[in-house]
Amino acid sequence: MNKRFLRYAARVTVVFLSFIAFYFLAAFILSRITVNGKPVPSNDVSIYIISNGIHTDIAVPATHMLKDWTKEIKYNHTVHADSTYNYLAFGWGDEKFYLETPEFSDLKLSTGLRAITGLSTSAMHTSYYHTPVEDQHCKKIIISKKQYQQLINYITASFLTDEKGQFINIGSEIHYDDTDAFYKAKGSYSIFKTCNTWANSALKSCDQKACLWTIFDTPILNKYQ
16 A cells, blocks of 8 residues: 555656646746737837836836826825826736735745635735836836727726726725735736736737746846847
């Protein structure tokens, strides 16, 4: 019985390790394949790709003729944001992970395992900026009004809404800093759909350079070096 169990355990281990190896190999290869490699030049709307080294946000004008985000991402949902903040960044992710892990030092094994199962709920983290500063972790791109409308549609469709069609604020007491707020979102985080997968798809939605598929932030930024 013990030998049979050991053989079974060894096979399961081999299958698991093979899956992990294939997963990361696929992530490596697919992230290096570029889609929309030659976007149409435009001078209409400036947006930003922002990474904190792990997680990618997409920042757009807080107010614009096509969309006034402040009507839904209200200043009073933050601690101190106001009309002097010109940009609003969006980042999608696992709700429990967002709310229970403001710093990676706060990460619990149970939170991480629950996030990758694809069984938990998701949230949208929004952050106001005066104007993002371009550097190695922040890239500015300029898109057309048509492309921006496509991006607006993608971001809007990622939010859960109440019976009145309004975004659902998770709680006025939940913040990472003075200019952010959390909202209920659609979908579930998993090993196949991460925060960076969402941001990469946001770029695809408005016909900008993106990875065929990625779970990491660096391949996205590398498209704009």
